[in-house]
Amino acid sequence: RNDAPMYETDFSIRGGSQNTAYYVSANYLKNTGVDNSSFMKRYNVRTNVDSKVNDWMAFGVNQNIVYTDRNSNGYTSQGSNNLRSYSTAAYMFAPYWDPYAEGYPENHMIWGLESYDTKWLASMQPKSTNDLIYNGSAFIQLNPIKGLTIKSQLGLYATNTKSTYTLLPGFPGEEAGERYISDSRSAQWTITNTAEYQFTVNDIHEITLLAGQEGIRYTDEGFSVGAKGTTDSRLLLLSNMTEANWGDISESTSEYQFLSFFGRVDYALMNKYFFNFTVRNDQSSRFGKTNRGAMFYSGGVNWRMRREKFMDNLWWLNDLDVRFSVGSTGNASIGNYTSLGLVGTTQYAGVPGWGLAQPSNTELGWEKQIQTNVGFNARLFERLDVEFNWYVRKTKDMLMGTPLPTTTGFSSQQMNIGQLSNRGIELTVGYDIIKAKRQGDLQLNVRANYAYNTTKIDELFYGIQEWPMESYLLCYKVGESLNYYMPIYAGVDKEDGAPMWYKKGYKGDVVHEFNPETMTKDASNVSNLSQDTGKSYYAPHTGGFGIFAGWKGLSLQADFAFTLGKYMVNNTYLLATDPGSLSGGYNADRDMLDIWKQPGDLATLPAFQYSHQFDTHLLENASFLRMKNLTLAYDLPSKWMAATKYMRAARLSFTARNLFTVTKFKGADPELNTNISYGGYPATRQFVLGVEVTF
Numbered sequence: 001r002n003d004a005p006m007y008e009t010d011f012s013i014r015g016g017s018q019n020t021a022y023y024v025s026a027n028y029l030k031n032t033g034v035d036n037s038s039f040m041k042r043y044n045v046r047t048n049v050d051s052k053v054n055d056w057m058a059f060g061v062n063q064n065i066v067y068t069d070r071n072s073n074g075y076t077s078q079g080s081n082n083l084r085s086y087s088t089a090a091y092m093f094a095p096y097w098d099p100y101a102e103g104y105p106e107n108h109m110i111w112g113l114e115s116y117d118t119k120w121l122a123s124m125q126p127k128s129t130n131d132l133i134y135n136g137s138a139f140i141q142l143n144p145i146k147g148l149t150i151k152s153q154l155g156l157y158a159t160n161t162k163s164t165y166t167l168l169p170g171f172p173g174e175e176a177g178e179r180y181i182s183d184s185r186s187a188q189w190t191i192t193n194t195a196e197y198q199f200t201v202n203d204i205h206e207i208t209l210l211a212g213q214e215g216i217r218y219t220d221e222g223f224s225v226g227a228k229g230t231t232d233s234r235l236l237l238l239s240n241m242t243e244a245n246w247g248d249i250s251e252s253t254s255e256y257q258f259l260s261f262f263g264r265v266d267y268a269l270m271n272k273y274f275f276n277f278t279v280r281n282d283q284s285s286r287f288g289k290t291n292r293g294a295m296f297y298s299g300g301v302n303w304r305m306r307r308e309k310f311m312d313n314l315w316w317l318n319d320l321d322v323r324f325s326v327g328s329t330g331n332a333s334i335g336n337y338t339s340l341g342l343v344g345t346t347q348y349a350g351v352p353g354w355g356l357a358q359p360s361n362t363e364l365g366w367e368k369q370i371q372t373n374v375g376f377n378a379r380l381f382e383r384l385d386v387e388f389n390w391y392v393r394k395t396k397d398m399l400m401g402t403p404l405p406t407t408t409g410f411s412s413q414q415m416n417i418g419q420l421s422n423r424g425i426e427l428t429v430g431y432d433i434i435k436a437k438r439q440g441d442l443q444l445n446v447r448a449n450y451a452y453n454t455t456k457i458d459e460l461f462y463g464i465q466e467w468p469m470e471s472y473l474l475c476y477k478v479g480e481s482l483n484y485y486m487p488i489y490a491g492v493d494k495e496d497g498a499p500m501w502y503k504k505g506y507k508g509d510v511v512h513e514f515n516p517e518t519m520t521k522d523a524s525n526v527s528n529l530s531q532d533t534g535k536s537y538y539a540p541h542t543g544g545f546g547i548f549a550g551w552k553g554l555s556l557q558a559d560f561a562f563t564l565g566k567y568m569v570n571n572t573y574l575l576a577t578d579p580g581s582l583s584g585g586y587n588a589d590r591d592m593l594d595i596w597k598q599p600g601d602l603a604t605l606p607a608f609q610y611s612h613q614f615d616t617h618l619l620e621n622a623s624f625l626r627m628k629n630l631t632l633a634y635d636l637p638s639k640w641m642a643a644t645k646y647m648r649a650a651r652l653s654f655t656a657r658n659l660f661t662v663t664k665f666k667g668a669d670p671e672l673n674t675n676i677s678y679g680g681y682p683a684t685r686q687f688v689l690g691v692e693v694t695f
Contacts, residue, residue, distance in 0.1 A: 004684070006031040023048040033071070034684055035086055037122040040070040056143045063136040070129050073122050076681045084118040085679035087668035091572050092586045093118075113585040116172055124171045132160045137190075147198045155190040169231050177230040179238060180248070184222030191215050208266040216258040223251040256336045257285045274302040282366070284332045288339040291365035298327020300373075318379040331367035334399050338414045339364040359404075359413055367399045367416065375426075385430040393422040394458075402461050417461035418476075424453035442551045450543035455481040455536070470530055473569055473614065474537060474675060481536040484567060484675070487529035487615040490519050497596030497607030499523070501615060504531050510617075512602050526613045533616055537675055539566035539623070553635040559628045563671070568622040569614075570667045571678030577605055578612045589666070622670040624663035626683075631655045648694045655688040 012025035027044040043066070050060035075084045097110055108120040137155035144150070162183045169177040194212035201207070226249075229242030262280035276299060283293040305311060306320040341360030346353055375389035397416035404410050428449040436443035457476050460467050467476040468485050475485035490500035491510040498521045502508055506518040514521065520529070541564035549556045575581050576589040596603035606612075633653035641647045663670045669682030 004032045004034045006686075006688075019053075020049070020051040022050075035073050035076060035122070036119055037073040037126070038071050038076070040068060042069075043067045058141045059139060061136070061138045064134070066131070066133040066135075068129075068131040068133075070131075072127050072129065074125060074127060075118060075122055076679070084121065086118065087682055088572050088575065088679055089118050091576055091589075091668075092581065094587050121171075124168045125166070126168075127163065127165045129161060129163045134158045149194075149196045149198075151192075151194050151196075153190075153192045155192075157188040157190075158186065160185045166236055167228075168233050170233075176228055176242075177233065177236065178226065178228040179230075179236055179241065180224060180226035181238065182222060182224035184220060186218065186220035188216065188218040204270045206266075206268040206271075208264075210264040210266075212262050214258075214260045214262075217255070218257070219253075219255040221251075221253040223249075225249050254336050255285075258332075259283045272304045272307045274304075276300050278327070282330055282332075284366070286332055286334055286336055286338060287366065288360075288362035288364040290362050294330055294366040294368065296328045296330055296368075298325065298329075300325030300327075316381050318382055320376065320378045322376045324374050326370070326372045328368055328370045331369065331399065334364075334414060356409070359408070359410055361413060361415065363416070364399075364414060365397065365416055367395065367397050370394045370396075383432040383435065385428075387426075387428040389426040391422075391424060391426070395420040395422075400461075415461070419458040421456045421458050422453055423456075424451060426451045436550070440552045443549065445548045446545070447547075448543065448545035450541070452541055453538070454540060455538045457481070466532075468530065470527075472675060475532055477532060480532070481538055484533045484535050484537065484569070484616075484619055485530050486533055486569075486619060487526050487613065488531065488533060489615040489617040492596050492601075492603045492606045493521065494596075494602055495599055497601070497603065497610070499606040499610055499613070501526060501529050501613075504529055507531075507534070523610070523613065526615065529615075533619065535567045535619060536565070537567070539563045541565050544628070553637060555631075555633045555635075557629070557631045557633075559630075560625060561628050562623075562625045564623045566622040566624075566670070567619055568665065568667070568670065568672070568674065569618050569676040570620050570665065571618070571676055572667050573620070574612055574614070574618055579608050580611065620665050620667070622663065622665040622667075622677075624661055624665065624670040626661045626671065627659045629655065629657055630659060646695055649692075650694070651690075651692040653688075653690040653692070655686075655690065657686040657688070658683050659685065 007028075007030045009028045010025065011027075012023065014021070014023045016022050023046070025044075025046045027042070029040070029042040029044075031040045033039045044064070046062075046064045048060070048062045050058070052058045073086070075089075076086050093110060094112060108117045109115065110117055135155075135157050137153055139151060139153035142150040160183075162181070165180045167174060167178040171177075192212065192214045194210060196208065196210045198206075198208045225238065227238050227241035227244040230236060230240050232240075260280055260282045262278065264276065264278045267275045278298045280296050281293055282296065285292065300323060302321060302323040304321050306317060311317065311320070337358075339361050340358070341356065342358040343354050344357035346355040371391055371393040373389055373391045375387070377385070377387040379385050396419045398418045398420060399414060400417055401412040402415040402417055403412050426449070428447070430445060430447040432443070432445050434442055434444040457478050457480060460476055460478060465478045469475065470485060473484055473486050475483055477483065488502040488507055489510065490502050490508065491512055492498070493500055493514045494512040495514070498514075500511075500514055500519045500521055503518055503520055508518070542562070544559065544561040546557065546559040573589060576587065577592055582588045582592065591604050594604040596605070596607040631653060632655075633651060636650040636652070638649070641649055661670065667677040668680060669677070671683060672680045674680065
């Protein structure tokens with residue numbers, strides 16, 4: 001669609017008495033979706049009630065219920081190497097092709113191609129999903145003595161999702177229609193119990209002691225069923241189908257549990273020196289039976305230097321805090337049964353049977369991160385705010401799929417292996433160019449943030465120094481970051497138009513003269529030329545900046561984001577420059593105008609008879625600068641609101657998102673978080689009109 005309207009309405013009421021407070025809100029969202037096969041409707045109701053029964057008891061109940069009704073298009077997902085992905089189709093299909101134009105072919109074929117129109121194919125495969133989500137919690141809080149708070153809270157996050165996929169009769173290559181329905185239900189119960197005691201000694205020592213326990217239990221179950229055989233698009237119930245088989249029926253169930261015990265000590269001296277220490281033990285059912293638990297520790301200090309007497313004469317320094325912390329955390333992001341030995345069904349010579357599907361790992365345990373932070377935040381001249389942080393993060397016992405010898409009968413197994421280090425800085429700066437002395441006066445503020453991060457592999461497994469993952473075009477290498485691992489493109493030979501690649505162990509720029517000592521033109525051997533490109537998957541530089549201006553209720557805010565040093569493989573460029581695509585009638589990239597034609601040509605792309613390869617000519621600089629947000633708003637004068645006798649405030653706003661992007665990347669979106677861009681749906685440009693009224 002050229003436009004995709006989105007409507008959102010919010011309504012809320014809050015109030016209460018001396019001992020009870022309540023909040024009720026409702027939200028409705030309707031998003032028509034950018035492509036013609038997608039939309040979403042969402043209904044949301046929230047209620048919060050907090051009540052103080054007496055001086056030593058309080059309780060509360062918070063509930064949120066969400067219902068969604070949504071359609072999706074299977075051609076738009078990232079990782080779909082399909083010419084019909086909308087981001088790829090916009091690149092590959094001829095620009096003069098318009099499926100909405102008059103004279104649209106009744107056979108739904110694209111002019112010049114033996115291919116059906118993507119819009120029609122998507123409409124022949126409707127997929128709808130309904131979600132019902134409940135997120136609620138209830139707590140009771142006791143204060144039996146001064147300073148002691150005992151709190152118990154029970155939470156439930158529950159979902160029910162039903163999805164329906166239909167292949168309508170008349171879909172190309174299918175004799176009859178099909179229908180598949182899946183239904184899943186999940187519930188996550190969380191119980192948290194804490195006891196906190198706060199007290200003060202001699203008015204200068206403030207101490208807080210906390211002990212707690214938390215338990216999480218998650219369960220889910222689901223099933224799916226399908227059938228086929230209808231020839232009438234009006235008869236799509238499963239009972240209308242004429243054919244079904246066991247492969248179209250499945251059922252699943254899964255669960256996991258976490259159990260944690262923790263304690264914390266906070267100490268403040270003279271409201272200038274602050275210390276804290278935390279210890280916790282976490283256990284997870286996901287890990288091996290001998291290694292399910294782990295201890296984690298953290299501690300920190302904070303010094304409010306500006307409150308020291310020796311800084312009283314620094315009139316230009318309004319505030320200064322210096323902090324230091326070190327602590328460990330755990331990661332359990334693996335499958336629920338990854339540590340167990342599993343069996344599964346199989347077939348041998350057509351005979352069904354059982355076989356070992358996954359080897360056990362009773363030693364599988366927590367991935368651990370230890371991070372050290374040193375930083376400060378300051379305010380100077382009542383205008384300049386600065387926040388700085390330096391960190392070192394060490395990740396050890398990483399949870400990774402590790403290759404196994406082929407004699408085991410398995411290709412890989414999840415293990416705790418290797419170490420990874422991150423180092424970096426984070427800087428945030430804000431400056432009040434013009435400060436408002438009273439409400440409504442002119443004000444102007446600018447701000448910026450910057451982060452620099454380096455990643456280094458410290459250790460791998462089995463004592464190896466390098467682990468190429470050629471199917472991902474990536475490589476782990478000790479002493480380096482996670483780098484792209486590909487054949488290095490050397491350019492086009494100006495004499496015969498053949499593509500050239502550097503031999504393994506050699507690197508260089510794109511040139512036009514063949515050097516047999518360092519290069520090869522043997523396309524049949526390209527798969528053996530992969531090597532470390534020296535370009536990291538992780539971008540080292542990220543940040544943003546913005547400006548805010550306001551005057552007499554009128555305000556303007558602009559926000560930008562940038563990433564530098566980012567690289568991404570552009571799979572769409574391969575499709576749009578390969579001769580096979582062009583000869584098939586697909587649209588071509590403009591770089592095809594610069595293919596080699598005759599001896600002496602200094603061409604960008606090789607001669608037409610050569611197919612393209614997955615090499616570094618697809619590895620593009622995906623650094624970008626994007627305008628993320630531009631908001632113009634007006635708050636109606638308070639005297640106008642007072643005249644209505646029932647309106648307290650009213651705000652009108654216009655917001656534009658993703659207005660423009662500056663980048664050298666030729667794909668759909670440089671901001672995608674992936675190593676290979678193919679089929680991904682790009683960020684959309686949005687315009688929002690808003691009205692907010694407070695009574």
